[in-house]
Amino acid sequence: xxxxxxxxxxxxxxxxxxATVDDSILTIARQHKIDIPTLCFLEGLSxxxxxxxxxxEIEGTPKLLSACTTKCVENMVVKTDTERLKQHRKMIIxxxxxxxxxxxxxCVSNGACELQSLAQECGVDHVSVPYRYxxxxxxxxxxxxxxxxxxxxxxxxxxxxxxEIEGAHTWDVAxxxxxxxxxxxxNTLWGDxxxxxxxxxxxxxxxxxxxxxxxxAVAEMHKQREFLPYxxxxxxxxx
Amino acid sequence: xxxxxTIDPVTRIEGHARITIKLDDAGKVDDALFHVTQFRGFEKxxxxxxxxxxxxxxxxxxxICPVSHLMAASxxxxxxxxxxxxxxxxxxxxxxxxxxxxxxxxxxxxxxSSPDMLLGWDAEPAKRNxxxxxxxxxxxxxxxxxxxxxxxTIIAILGxxxxxxxxxxxGGVNSSLTADKRDDILRMAEEGLDIAQRTLTWFxxxxxxxxxxxxxxxxxxxxxxxxxxxxxxxEHYDGFLRVKDHxxxxxxxxxxxxxxxxxxxEAVESFSYMKxxxxxxxxxxxxxxxxxxxxxxxxxxxxxTPLADEALLRFRQIQQGPVLSSFHYHYARLIEIVHALExxxxxxxxxxxxxxxxxxxxxxxxxxxxGIAEAPRGTLIHDYHxxxxxxxxxxxLIIATGHNNLAMNQGVKQVAQHxxxxxxxxxxxxxxxxxxxxxxxxxxxxxxxxxxxxxLHIQLLDTQGKVxxxxxxx
Numbered sequence: 001x002x003x004x005x006x007x008x009x010x011x012x013x014x015x016x017x018x019a020t021v022d023d024s025i026l027t028i029a030r031q032h033k034i035d036i037p038t039l040c041f042l043e044g045l046s047x048x049x050x051x052x053x054x055x056x057e058i059e060g061t062p063k064l065l066s067a068c069t070t071k072c073v074e075n076m077v078v079k080t081d082t083e084r085l086k087q088h089r090k091m092i093i094x095x096x097x098x099x100x101x102x103x104x105x106x107c108v109s110n111g112a113c114e115l116q117s118l119a120q121e122c123g124v125d126h127v128s129v130p131y132r133y134x135x136x137x138x139x140x141x142x143x144x145x146x147x148x149x150x151x152x153x154x155x156x157x158x159x160x161x162x163x164e165i166e167g168a169h170t171w172d173v174a175x176x177x178x179x180x181x182x183x184x185x186x187n188t189l190w191g192d193x194x195x196x197x198x199x200x201x202x203x204x205x206x207x208x209x210x211x212x213x214x215x216x217a218v219a220e221m222h223k224q225r226e227f228l229p230y231x232x233x234x235x236x237x238x239x
Numbered sequence: 240x241x242x243x244x245t246i247d248p249v250t251r252i253e254g255h256a257r258i259t260i261k262l263d264d265a266g267k268v269d270d271a272l273f274h275v276t277q278f279r280g281f282e283k284x285x286x287x288x289x290x291x292x293x294x295x296x297x298x299x300x301x302x303i304c305p306v307s308h309l310m311a312a313s314x315x316x317x318x319x320x321x322x323x324x325x326x327x328x329x330x331x332x333x334x335x336x337x338x339x340x341x342x343x344x345x346x347x348x349x350x351x352s353s354p355d356m357l358l359g360w361d362a363e364p365a366k367r368n369x370x371x372x373x374x375x376x377x378x379x380x381x382x383x384x385x386x387x388x389x390x391x392t393i394i395a396i397l398g399x400x401x402x403x404x405x406x407x408x409x410g411g412v413n414s415s416l417t418a419d420k421r422d423d424i425l426r427m428a429e430e431g432l433d434i435a436q437r438t439l440t441w442f443x444x445x446x447x448x449x450x451x452x453x454x455x456x457x458x459x460x461x462x463x464x465x466x467x468x469x470x471x472x473x474e475h476y477d478g479f480l481r482v483k484d485h486x487x488x489x490x491x492x493x494x495x496x497x498x499x500x501x502x503x504x505e506a507v508e509s510f511s512y513m514k515x516x517x518x519x520x521x522x523x524x525x526x527x528x529x530x531x532x533x534x535x536x537x538x539x540x541x542x543x544t545p546l547a548d549e550a551l552l553r554f555r556q557i558q559q560g561p562v563l564s565s566f567h568y569h570y571a572r573l574i575e576i577v578h579a580l581e582x583x584x585x586x587x588x589x590x591x592x593x594x595x596x597x598x599x600x601x602x603x604x605x606x607x608x609x610g611i612a613e614a615p616r617g618t619l620i621h622d623y624h625x626x627x628x629x630x631x632x633x634x635x636l637i638i639a640t641g642h643n644n645l646a647m648n649q650g651v652k653q654v655a656q657h658x659x660x661x662x663x664x665x666x667x668x669x670x671x672x673x674x675x676x677x678x679x680x681x682x683x684x685x686x687x688x689x690x691x692x693x694x695l696h697i698q699l700l701d702t703q704g705k706v707x708x709x710x711x712x713x
């Protein structure tokens with residue numbers, strides 16, 4: 001029998017809070033309305049810890065740790081909103097913008113994009129590193145949906161929802177580093193994919209204008225994500 | 240010794256340009272060239288994008304007339320989709336276009352050109368701007384600002400933004416009109432019409448004072464090209480292409496817009512980034528034509544609205560046949576404002592205008608789509624090609640100002656030959672050279688207006704590049 005107490009106490013931004021050892025810092029923070037920005041995290045999907053926007057400072061630990069993947073520990077003291085963290089988050093967002101071609105003003109997700117919203121919240125009013133302007137192709141072969149790699153931030157929400165919720169595993173990540181990109185059916189055109197069920201979950205969970213419904217004009221792509229926690233809960237209850 | 244005068248940049252226009260005046264040994268003007276010195280590259284970077292993005296993407300060409308690009312692009316996309324858009328969707332697009340016509344023409348007339356006419360081409364440059372007009376002619380300045388505001392506000396009511404509204408979409412518009420908004424627009428259109436009429440009356444009384452400018456500001460024979468309705472009336476949205484020569488003879492009529500390449504060719508010159516479109520059957524550069532307000536009023540049989548038609552009759556008293564002086568672009572612009580506000584009033588009083596059926600939806604069903612509409616500055620052509628996945632493979636944009644390129648070059652030369660004396664440069668001489676360009680209201684970068692704040696630096700050089708004389712305006 002474990003000697004570890006089931007309920008532990010930790011401090012986040014000066015507030016003493018209770019949690020279980022299975023809870024992540026992000027879960028507890030959000031339960032108590034403490035805002036920590038995220039991009040790759042989405043309730044209902046497995047955690048990935050790739051975007052690094054939810055980095056927090058933990059007393060006694062020299063490294064910054066991601067709040068979505070770090071579990072709560074007894075007497076842990078967490079800071080989520082220091083100047084250092086703000087600068088890190090701002091830089092991460094700037095790098096995301098510089099990496100590909102995010103042209104908000106002419107994007108179908110303009111006004112309903114998580115990257116754009118976060119940039120506004122974090123005060124990113126310009127990008128201090130040079131833009132790369134890569135030449136990236138669109139995959140518009142699917143009957144209903146379109147992939148625009150120019151807008152992709154490699155959060156892998158599409159990969160996870162397709163694998164974990166839909167069970168199709170159409171999406172994957174290919175390449176390494178700066179060449180990494182998402183693809184369907186081991187580099188088959190999306191329209192030719194045999195595994196894709198055309199359910200559209202990948203489109204709905206995508207935080208930017210990378211995966212969109214066809215026929216939408218600029219600023220018309222509004223995504224619906226409420227279905228995810230419900231589906232996850234149902235699956236857990238009815239394995 | 241042959242010398243060259245450079246006017247760089249040209250001020251109180253939309254965009255960046257330079258004028259070079261070449262003098263002969265006697266100091267007389269030998270030639271003059273109008274150079275557009277900026278490069279945008281829209282045709283290239285549209286390639287690979289999904290066609291439904293084109294209206295908003297190409298609208299970024301311009302901060303003054305984004306609505307014109309929205310409209311031509313949306314029409315090209317309608318054609319790609321092979322749909323007939325709901326009638327009310329087309330009517331609402333027209334209302335926004337007329338609002339755009341109002342605000343853009345008001346900007347050109349009041350903010351950019353009226354300082355020359357009101358304060359004099361010879362006035363001190365520091366005062367020869369819209370702020371100087373506010374001091375000397377506050378009522379007129381107030382009218383100009385209000386008229387532009389009315390146009391901009393109507394655009395914002397319909398599209399939620401004054402600049403770059405994403406409201407016009409392939410297949411129609413993305414939201415219908417409510418009764419409250421309609422009534423607001425109607426009130427403003429009425430107020431705007433009063434202002435436009437008042438200004439038109441004032442301008443007509445002033446015309447005799449501008450007779451020398453009217454005689455020499457781009458006053459030459461040319462063809463005229465633009466849209467007319469199926470009945471031959473003034474048209475800004477639909478219709479057919481018509482071409483008239485300087486005698487008033489119609490040489491092309493009822494040309495379907497899809498066949499524009501039968502009559503319009505495109506040439507390039509090494510001294511400018513702007514294309515040189517020409518009337519194809521006459522070849523380059525003989526096929527020089529003009530577009531825009533002057534051309535439209537020369538081309539149409541009538542305006543189709545009562546007040547504008549009355550003004551058109553007076554306009555046609557200037558001379559027999561087409562009005563040839565580019566100075567009268569200003570006059571034509573004021574008549575078009577009257578027409579635009581009358582048409583807004585008519586359209587919004589139609590019984591079905593509040594219908595919620597304002598958009599048709601379809602995929603790309605054709606591989607090529609052409610959208611042609613009349614922008615404030617003239618005929619605007621968007622010609623798109625897409626692949627089997629609805630991604631753009633080619634875009635050809637012929638912007639209104641581009642059609643006037645040959646004519647602007649000719650106008651610059653005419654004014655320079657009449658006014659510029661290379662033996663002793665005076666600032667007002669060069670302002671007149673710039674002013675002929677302002678008649679065309681060119682939208683070169685289509686991004687901003689400088690209101691005379693850009694420095695003007697003119698140098699008179701000998702053939703070795705040595706500065707012989709110099710004028711600087713800041």
